[in-house]
Amino acid sequence: MTTWxxxxxxxxxxxxxxxxxxxxxxxxGHPASDKSWTPRSVCGSIFSDxxxxxxxxxxxxxxxxxxTYSPALKEVFGTLTPEEKEQCERLCKEWNNAAPSEDVQxx
Numbered sequence: 001m002t003t004w005x006x007x008x009x010x011x012x013x014x015x016x017x018x019x020x021x022x023x024x025x026x027x028x029g030h031p032a033s034d035k036s037w038t039p040r041s042v043c044g045s046i047f048s049d050x051x052x053x054x055x056x057x058x059x060x061x062x063x064x065x066x067x068t069y070s071p072a073l074k075e076v077f078g079t080l081t082p083e084e085k086e087q088c089e090r091l092c093k094e095w096n097n098a099a100p101s102e103d104v105q106x107x
Contacts, residue, residue: 037096040074042088042089043076043077043084044073046088052072054075054076055072057072058071
């Protein structure tokens, strides 16, 4: 409902000749591909197995849930070695300048 008002209310108030708002698009033209990567989000992507394991530990065997992802990611990122943190920072810069690999995008 809110989206409709944001899109249509301008037309009612200002007329039909209003140009639609342009979406942010990256080099590939896909609107969902403009994610801004941080070292922590890169960690969640490349060390997803560690994060999933930590999620199960936090949930005490209750399975992975959205409420356990952030604490698990924070803990895993805090336990990375300096070399692994450097790798996350390097990949963060690379992925923000150019799209990550197809395997990463599929995850």
